[in-house]
Amino acid sequence: MVTQARAVIVGVSGRMGRALVRVASELPAVRITAAVARAGSASVGRDAGVLAGIEPLGVEVTSDLPAALAVADVAIDFSQPHATRANIAACRAAHTPLLIGTTGFAAELTESELDAAAGDIPLLLAPNTSLGVALLIELVRRAARSLPPEFDVEIIEAHHRTKQDAPSGTALALARAAGEGRGLEAQQALSGACAGGNGPRRQGEIGFAVVRGGDIVGEHTVLFAGSGEELRLSHRAGDRALFARGALTAARWLAGQPAGRYGMGDIVHEDQYLG
Ligand SMILES: NC(=O)c1ccc[n+]([C@@H]2O[C@H](COP(=O)([O-])OP(=O)(O)OC[C@H]3O[C@@H](n4cnc5c(N)ncnc54)[C@H](OP(=O)(O)O)[C@@H]3O)[C@@H](O)[C@H]2O)c1
Numbered sequence: 001m002v003t004q005a006r007a008v009i010v011g012v013s014g015r016m017g018r019a020l021v022r023v024a025s026e027l028p029a030v031r032i033t034a035a036v037a038r039a040g041s042a043s044v045g046r047d048a049g050v051l052a053g054i055e056p057l058g059v060e061v062t063s064d065l066p067a068a069l070a071v072a073d074v075a076i077d078f079s080q081p082h083a084t085r086a087n088i089a090a091c092r093a094a095h096t097p098l099l100i101g102t103t104g105f106a107a108e109l110t111e112s113e114l115d116a117a118a119g120d121i122p123l124l125l126a127p128n129t130s131l132g133v134a135l136l137i138e139l140v141r142r143a144a145r146s147l148p149p150e151f152d153v154e155i156i157e158a159h160h161r162t163k164q165d166a167p168s169g170t171a172l173a174l175a176r177a178a179g180e181g182r183g184l185e186a187q188q189a190l191s192g193a194c195a196g197g198n199g200p201r202r203q204g205e206i207g208f209a210v211v212r213g214g215d216i217v218g219e220h221t222v223l224f225a226g227s228g229e230e231l232r233l234s235h236r237a238g239d240r241a242l243f244a245r246g247a248l249t250a251a252r253w254l255a256g257q258p259a260g261r262y263g264m265g266d267i268v269h270e271d272q273y274l275g
Contacts, residue, residue, distance in 0.1 A: 002030075002251075004028060004029060004030065005029065005030050005031070005073045005074050005075055005252045005255040006031055006071065006072050006073045006074075007024070007029075007030050007031070007032055007033065007034040007068075007072055007073070007074050007075070007248070007251055008032075008033065008034035008035065008036060008065075008068045008069060008071075008072040008074075008075045008076070008096075009032060009034075009035045009036065009048070009076050009078070009085070010017060010036045010065065010075055010076065010077040010079050010087055011036070011037070011066075011077060011078040011079030011080070011083075011102070012035035012036060012037055012043065012048055012051065012052075012061055013037045013041055013042075013043035013051065013061070013093060014079065015240060016078035016101065016240065016244065016247075017035070017037075017052075017078055017079075017245070018051060018052040019052075019240045019241055020032075020076060020078065020238060020244045020247060020248065021035065021048050021049060021051070021054070021057070022052045022053065022054055022241070022244070023241050023244040023245055023248060024048070024244075024248055025054055025055075025057070027245070027248055029248065029249065029252045030248045030251060030252050032048060032057060033058055033071045033072050034059060034062065034067075034068035034069075034071050034072055035048035035051075035059050035060075035061045035062070035068070036061070036062060036063065036064075036065050036068050037061050037062075037063055038063060038079075038083070039063035040063070041061075041244075043061045043062065044058075044061050044062060045060060045061060046060070046061050046062050047059065047060060047061075048060070048061055051246055055125050056194070057113060062130060065086075065087065066090050066093065066094060067259070069090060069091065069094035069096045070094065072096060072262045073096070073097070073255040074097045074098070074099065074251045074252070074254055074255040075087070075091050075096050075097070075098045075099070076098065076099045076101065076247055076248070076251050077098060077099065077100045077101060077102050078101040078102055078153055078247070079102055080102065081102060081103070081104040081105035081164075081165075082105075082108070082109055082227060083102070084100060084102055084105040084108065084109060085105075085109060085113075087100075088100075088109075088113075088114075088123075088223060091117075091121055092120045092121055093118070094158065095120070095121060096121065097121055097122035097123070097124075097251075097254045097255055097257065098117075098121060098122070098123055098124070099124045099126060099129075099247060099250055099251045099254055100123070100124070100125050100126065101126050101129055101243070101246065101247055103127045103165055103168065103169030103170075104164055104165030104169065107202060113178040114261065115261060118259060118260055118261035119259060120171045120259055121140065121259050122254050122255075122257040122258065122259055122262060122264065123259075123260070123261055123262065124250060124251075124254050124262040124264070125261070125262075125263060126246075126247065126250060126263065126264050127168070127169025127170050127173050128168075128169065128170035128218070128220075128243070128264070129243045129244075129246035129247040130218075130235065130242050130243055130246050131245075131246045131249070131264070131267065131268060132235050132242075133170060133220065133235050133264070134246070134263075134264035134265055134267060134268040135268050136174070136220070136222075136233060136234075136235045137173055137174060137177045137264070137265060138177075138265060138268060139233055140174050140177045140178050140181065140222045140233055141177040141178070141180055141181040142181065143178075143181065143222075143231060143233065144177070144178040144180075144181025144182050144224075145181040145182070146181075147224050147226070147231070148194070148226075149182065149203060150200060150203070150226060150227065151206060151221075151224040151225060151226040151231075152203075152205070152207070152224070152225045152226075153175075153178045153206045153207070153222065153223070153224060154206075154207040154208075154209065154222075154223040154225065155167065155171045155174050155178075155206065155208050155209070155217075155220070155221070155222055155223075156173055156208075156209045156218045156219075156220070156221045156223065157170065157171040157208070157209070157210055157211070157218075157220045157221075158211035158212070158213070158218075158219040159211070159212060159216055159217075159218055159219075160212070160213070160214060160215050160216050160217065161212055161213050161214060161215075163212060166210045166212070167208040167210055168210075168218070168220070170220055171208055171210075171217070171220060174220060174222050175208070178206055178222065179206065182204075193230060197202065197264035202265065207270060217237040217238060217239065217240055217243075218236075218237040219234070219235070219236045219237070220234065220235050221233070221234040221235075222234075246267075249266050249267065250264060250274075253266075253267055
């Protein structure tokens with residue numbers, strides 16, 4: 001594993017981008033060497049540290065992603081879904097590993113496009129960069145494998161009022177894990193997804209319940225509801241800094257990997273991160 005990775009933050013003006021800069025200033029594992037905002041953003045030209053509310057870093061925010069990639073070992077993208085395709089293309093051209101934390105781009109990019117990119121660069125898709133959620137996904141896969149199909153699976157998630165996508169990327173990842181545990185392909189698991197509706201519940205459906213309000217950082221519960229018993233596996237995020245810590249840990253790891261498609265599950269399989 002590389003000891004210190006040089007990282008470019010894409011989407012630095014956003015809430016997560018600024019949290020990444022703040023948390024990185026306390027972690028020896030990652031050094032921010034470039035920071036990217038949208039062309040025309042009010043952040044362009046500002047110091048990334050000052051933008052994040054800490055001391056100056058000497059890193060000027062730019063909208064020139066290819067130039068930023070020239071001074072980085074890994075790119076960390078927490079921007080907006082419409083930017084994902086261009087960010088992937090720039091990282092492929094620069095041969096720079098890419099961690100995508102942005103969510104909600106699913107409709108804009110096909111699996112085969114993502115696989116093609118992962119043929120050229122290490123690509124880590126992380127709809128939730130919390131190490132606790134990465135473990136939750138593994139536990140859900142395990143529970144779905146063990147419990148009989150009579151246990152209905154419902155995914156309940158809550159986020160702040162400004163979140164754009166629903167269900168959350170994490171809720172979809174939990175549904176995929178539950179489906180995989182039951183031997184379904186990812187698409188089969190999601191095609192059975194429902195959001196309530198009329199009539200009795202069909203066996204095998206994975207239901208979603210979405211709550212949006214206030215400043216809730218992120219809560220996910222996977223409910224396995226059987227006859228006379230329930231199992232609930234839950235995670236609650238209390239502070240956005242936890243996503244930043246997980247993303248930076250994963251980015252440092254990704255910088256030392258060969259080209260390929262990765263997820264946060266690959267990080268929690270490394271024992272040292274759980275110790
Ligand atoms: N994976 C996780 O664990 C996790 C956790 C929290 C959030 N998220 C996801 O991460 C994304 C960002 O979340 P957030 O809360 O930080 O949102 P946000 O506050 O809206 O920040 C997104 C920022 O992206 C910038 N942007 C837009 N187009 C860009 C481009 N082409 N290049 C670079 N920057 C661009 C925008 O700023 P400018 O216009 O000033 O550039 C905007 O401030 C969302 O998709 C969210 O769902 C993921």
